[in-house]
Amino acid sequence: MCAVVGLVVGSFLNVVIYRVPAGLSIVSPPSACPRCGASILRRDNIPVVSWALLRGKCRDCRTRISVRYPFVETGTAIFFVVVAVYVWTGGYSAQAGPDSAGASWIPAVLVLLAVLYLAAVSIALALIDLDTHRLPNRIVLPSYLVGAGLLGSASIVTGDYASLIRAGIGLAFLWALYLVMALAYPGGMGFGDVKLAGVLGLFLGYLGWGPLVVGAFAAFLLGGVFAIGLLATRRANRKSGIPFGPWMLAGAWVGIFWGNQLWNSYLSFIGITQ
Numbered sequence: 001m002c003a004v005v006g007l008v009v010g011s012f013l014n015v016v017i018y019r020v021p022a023g024l025s026i027v028s029p030p031s032a033c034p035r036c037g038a039s040i041l042r043r044d045n046i047p048v049v050s051w052a053l054l055r056g057k058c059r060d061c062r063t064r065i066s067v068r069y070p071f072v073e074t075g076t077a078i079f080f081v082v083v084a085v086y087v088w089t090g091g092y093s094a095q096a097g098p099d100s101a102g103a104s105w106i107p108a109v110l111v112l113l114a115v116l117y118l119a120a121v122s123i124a125l126a127l128i129d130l131d132t133h134r135l136p137n138r139i140v141l142p143s144y145l146v147g148a149g150l151l152g153s154a155s156i157v158t159g160d161y162a163s164l165i166r167a168g169i170g171l172a173f174l175w176a177l178y179l180v181m182a183l184a185y186p187g188g189m190g191f192g193d194v195k196l197a198g199v200l201g202l203f204l205g206y207l208g209w210g211p212l213v214v215g216a217f218a219a220f221l222l223g224g225v226f227a228i229g230l231l232a233t234r235r236a237n238r239k240s241g242i243p244f245g246p247w248m249l250a251g252a253w254v255g256i257f258w259g260n261q262l263w264n265s266y267l268s269f270i271g272i273t274q
Contacts, residue, residue, distance in 0.1 A: 044059055171198045215251050
């Protein structure tokens, strides 16, 4: 089920990735070939399948359709399945509270929806940032409301307000950290990164201190390794602009999937047991 939903969402993300940076509506007009303007027929709008049947070309003018389209659709489907398995096999354990009797599945569903939303947003923002070096407000700012609404509802159902408080701390901490860096080094960090940092802090903080710390650190580690690789291969120099959004998102997912394990291992290494 999640794979099918992921394919459909991935098809929509292709529209978002193309239209949002251009300032276009994501709901109208219907999808059309950017070269000949021919409307995309319903039978040609089936994720992955239609691209394969058309052999990656427009039905009318035979212009090539980027392989990114099926890649995004397939990648989103796989990502959704991985996230669903992670949540339902214990990646998130709802804390029992006075209001949670008989409704233990509700917070897990709410958190699943929140993390799936973050997965979809991560794909869209990473590709847009790679294409345009921008993180559009039209995607980032609503993510605060969606994340707070879903995660806050999960806390209300379980009575687990500690996670909600932790989410607020995570939001404020990462937002402030990136703001300081943006002000100290305007050429290396943009305010789009600052806004995205708050969103990631909200999600990571809710899931735990481990995901928050590891997710924040992993972004700089991954981004730094990538930058060093570009410099070493002379694909970039010290003045080259490298989008950091994709590495912030990649680091956040390292924190989500492995943050607790890595954090606990680190604490054990330095002699602190929980």
